[in-house]
Amino acid sequence: MKPRLLPPIWLALAIACPVAWATVNxxxxxxxxxxxxxxxxxxxxxxDAWGGDLGxxxxxxxxxxxxxxxxxxxxxxxxxxxxxxxxxxxxxDGKLAESEFWQKGRFAGAKIxxxxxxxxxxxxxxxxxPQERSNWALVYGYR
Amino acid sequence: MMRALxxxxxxxxxxxxxxxxxxxxxxxxxxxxxxxxxxxxSPTIDLSKFPAAAVDEVVVPVPSEIFNVLDKLGSPNWAGxxxxxxxxxxxxxxxxxMLLGTVIADGFIAVEAENSESVKQIxxxxxxxxxxxxxxxAVIARSKSIIEKADNKNWRAVREExxxxxxxxxxxxxxxxxxxxxxxxxxxxxxRGTEVLTSVVKKSYSSNAAELLNQPELLNYFSRxxxxxxxxxxxxEELVAQVRKLVREIxxxxxxxxxxxxxxxxxxxxxxxxxxxxxxxxx
Numbered sequence: 001m002k003p004r005l006l007p008p009i010w011l012a013l014a015i016a017c018p019v020a021w022a023t024v025n026x027x028x029x030x031x032x033x034x035x036x037x038x039x040x041x042x043x044x045x046x047x048d049a050w051g052g053d054l055g056x057x058x059x060x061x062x063x064x065x066x067x068x069x070x071x072x073x074x075x076x077x078x079x080x081x082x083x084x085x086x087x088x089x090x091x092x093d094g095k096l097a098e099s100e101f102w103q104k105g106r107f108a109g110a111k112i113x114x115x116x117x118x119x120x121x122x123x124x125x126x127x128x129x130p131q132e133r134s135n136w137a138l139v140y141g142y143r
Numbered sequence: 144m145m146r147a148l149x150x151x152x153x154x155x156x157x158x159x160x161x162x163x164x165x166x167x168x169x170x171x172x173x174x175x176x177x178x179x180x181x182x183x184x185s186p187t188i189d190l191s192k193f194p195a196a197a198v199d200e201v202v203v204p205v206p207s208e209i210f211n212v213l214d215k216l217g218s219p220n221w222a223g224x225x226x227x228x229x230x231x232x233x234x235x236x237x238x239x240x241m242l243l244g245t246v247i248a249d250g251f252i253a254v255e256a257e258n259s260e261s262v263k264q265i266x267x268x269x270x271x272x273x274x275x276x277x278x279x280x281a282v283i284a285r286s287k288s289i290i291e292k293a294d295n296k297n298w299r300a301v302r303e304e305x306x307x308x309x310x311x312x313x314x315x316x317x318x319x320x321x322x323x324x325x326x327x328x329x330x331x332x333x334x335r336g337t338e339v340l341t342s343v344v345k346k347s348y349s350s351n352a353a354e355l356l357n358q359p360e361l362l363n364y365f366s367r368x369x370x371x372x373x374x375x376x377x378x379x380e381e382l383v384a385q386v387r388k389l390v391r392e393i394x395x396x397x398x399x400x401x402x403x404x405x406x407x408x409x410x411x412x413x414x415x416x417x418x419x420x421x422x423x424x425x426x
Binding site: 044065069070090101117142 | 184185186187188189190193197198199200201202203204205207208209211212215216299303306307310351354355356357358359360361
């Protein structure tokens with residue numbers, strides 16, 4: 001499944017149909033919550049976000065064009081209590097490129113200082129979950 | 144965790160635990176290790192196993208990401224990169240969409256030049272052009288904020304508002320079902336951004352600075368999006384055909400290796416001519 005960009009229209013829909021969209025909204029809120037402390041460290045957090053839903057052990061790639069000279073942070077979250085998710089960053093040759101990563105239950109993150117400008121792939125994985133499918137949302141920032 | 148497991152298996156270790164605990168301990172340690180390994184990322188992945196639609200859908204960087212790097216590379220003469228005239232609205236929607244992209248890019252240059260008057264003028268022009276393609280409402284607040292923050296010389300905040308304006312305009316167009324036009328706004332911004340970037344790089348060439356132009360996947364993505372324009376009339380428009388040709392011709396100049404000074408100059412000339420066409424001015 002293609003990752004979805006979550007523009008303001010999703011938020012508008014979420015207000016109109018709170019039950020249907022509450023979970024997408026929750027995952028996004030959690031991802032922004034995970035990113036918030038990094039803004040104080042000088043990161044500019046992009047306003048747009050990406051999201052979708054995945055089954056256990058399913059993976060999703062989000063392709064981003066990153067510039068050498070910047071430092072990037074990716075923050076991922078799910079609304080599913082008890083789920084474990086991860087995000088890792090790979091370069092265009094499929095090699096692990098992140099400088100660090102962390103995982104804490106429904107939150108996960110990774111940092112990268114690109115050694116070349118180009119396309120990088122944020123690979124989102126639902127490692128385990130009490131639900132068949134889990135909503136996820138990803139945001140990224142740079143400094 | 145690993146050390147405890149090894150210590151427990153040492154032949155000299157005296158068994159003090161009851162039988163059940165002795166059996167459970169290694170099992171629990173093995174489970175903990177397995178769980179920890181499951182979260183250890185694989186050093187490589189096979190990107191071809193992911194659906195092409197997801198891998199090919201590149202997240203287009205916001206202009207601030209590029210200017211953030213440029214800030215660290217030195218202090219170019221940004222004032223010298225500003226245009227005296229932002230261009231003319233011809234009433235053609237594809238032209239207005241691309242022009243809007245170029246004007247937003249000019250906003251970033253004015254921020255770099257710390258020229259609050261120009262930033263304010265650009266904030267107003269963004270509003271006028273957004274009005275011409277029915278997305279004025281989406282940028283009213285941004286435009287006001289750009290002007291306010293430029294008055295306060297809060298340049299970082301102005302940059303963030305300009306990024307936001309670009310996203311809001313695109314979001315509003317997608318909402319109106321104008322995905323193709325939304326893409327043209329991004330492409331307009333990219334063309335003007337690339338013109339300025341190449342102009343800065345060619346004046347003080349370094350391979351580090353030239354690497355900012357290394358964006359083959361991004362160009363492939365733009366190329367695909369231009370090919371996939373659904374509206375047949377829009378697809379055939381002269382300006383759209385011109386930008387499609389531009390993307391196709393730049394692509395071989397930015398391969399995987401270092402981008403030469405000669406190629407930087409070529410890209411600068413090509414994008415400069417394209418900006419003139421978008422602005423609907425005489426060269």
